[in-house]
Amino acid sequence: MNSFTTLTKNFLKPSFFSSKLFCSIVTLAIGGCSDKSIEEKEEPLVVVTTTHLSDxxxxxxxxxxxILSLMGPGVDPHLYKPTSRDLSSLANADLIVFHGMMLEGRMGQALEQADKKGIQSIAATSEIPNSLVLSDGNEENDGHVDPHVWFSPRIWSLCVKTVMKKLIELDPQSESQIRDKAKELLQEIELINKWSLAQVARIPKDRRKLVTSHDAFRYLGKDLGLKVIGLQGMSTKIEAGLADRANLVDFIKNQHIPAIFVESSVNPAAMHEIAKESSVFIGGELFSDALGPRGESVVGPNGQIFELDSWGGMMVHNVTTIVEALGKSD
Ligand SMILES: [Zn+2]
Structure with missing residues (x-):
């Protein structure tokens, strides 16, 4: 076996990727790891795809x-293509946490490559039973599943447990701290779930209709009893046509919907035009496929403060915005 073959063989071993030797070879071969990665690593590097997973x-x-998050606030995961820097980050990861369910549709190849190289990875959604997953029921696109599961507190709790187990595997010495934090997080999710149900109950029943840019809110609608209508489908990859827009305008007028919503990770132009044509107001901006910005917060259950770049802050912001806009009396 020549030295190149030996190198290639070792290259595929998981332990090889977290070693400094790997970094040195990558540095020689492609001209560089970041300064940070060639320093002695004290904590394991977890590379995540979305803001929800970072949180x-x-x-x-x-x-x-x-934690290194490939996507930031306002970034649309359906459209996100990995940069060469991302590929280098993935190659340096001790663990990759991605969402799965085809949410990161254009990252498939990069994640596959990392997997082939033996880098540990986990899809946060990998243990959700099929019975809880919504699909669009459209056989033309192979019945794609709806990936926006963070809007269901019950399903997000399952993702918490999946990621918790993987983090314990990565750092067994911290097991008790990780389990304690998971317990706290699950309690927070349950608190926000109950609070959200009580908030939505304030909207008159015939107004519980949520019109947004794309079909991201079906899990939220199912859990909270809101009828959900998106201008675009479950992915933002296919733009809505003129007929879709006209149908939505008719729907808004016929259903006497008082307000519609734009999303932080989708261009709001089409929704503004629809609002104008339907003579309704924009009820606010919702966080759909990315959490909010760092350093901003919102007041939630029991007067508690939640950061907008957290799951709790995202839910509190969205529910408050929806309830304020749809619950307004004429
Ligand atoms: Zn989406």
Whole structure:
């Protein structure tokens, strides 16, 4: 076996990727790891794809791991293509946490490559039973499943447990802290779930209709009893046509819907035009496929403050915005 073959063989071993040797070879071969990655790593590097996962890993592992999120606030995961820097981050990861369910549709190849190289990875949604998953029922697109599961507190709790187990595997010494943090997080999710149900109950029944840019809110609608209508389908990859727009305008007028909503990760132009044509107001901006910005917060259950870049802050912001707009009396 020549030295190249030996190198290639070792290259595929998981342990090889977290070693400094790997970094040195990558540095020689492609001209560089970041400065940070060639320093002695104290905490394991967890690379996550979305803001929801960044928050989830941070809530569970705190400062016990270094978290690198490929997408930031306002970034649409359906359209996101990995950069060469992302590929390098993925190659340096001790663990990759991605969402799955085809949410990161254009990252499939990069994640597959990392997997082939033996880098540990987990789809946060991998343990959700099929019975809880919504599909669009459209056989033309192979009945795609709806990936927006973070809007269901019950399903997000399952994702918490899946990621918790993987983090314990990564850092067994921190098991008790990780389990304690998971317990706290699950309690917070339940608190927000109950609070959200009580908030939505304030909207008159015939107004519980949520019109948004794309079909991201079906799990929220199912859990909270809101009828949900998106201009675009479950992915933002296919733009709505003129007929879709005209139908939505008719629907808004016929159903006497008082307000519609724009989303932080989708261009709001089409929704503004629809609002104008339907003579309704924009009820606010909802966080759909990305959490909110860092450093801003919102008041939630029991007067508690929630950061907008957290799952709790995202839910409180969305529910408050929806209830204020749809619950207004004429
Ligand atoms: Zn989406």
């Amino acid at each position: 989830l890993v941070h809530s569970l592992a705190g400062d016990g791991v270094e």
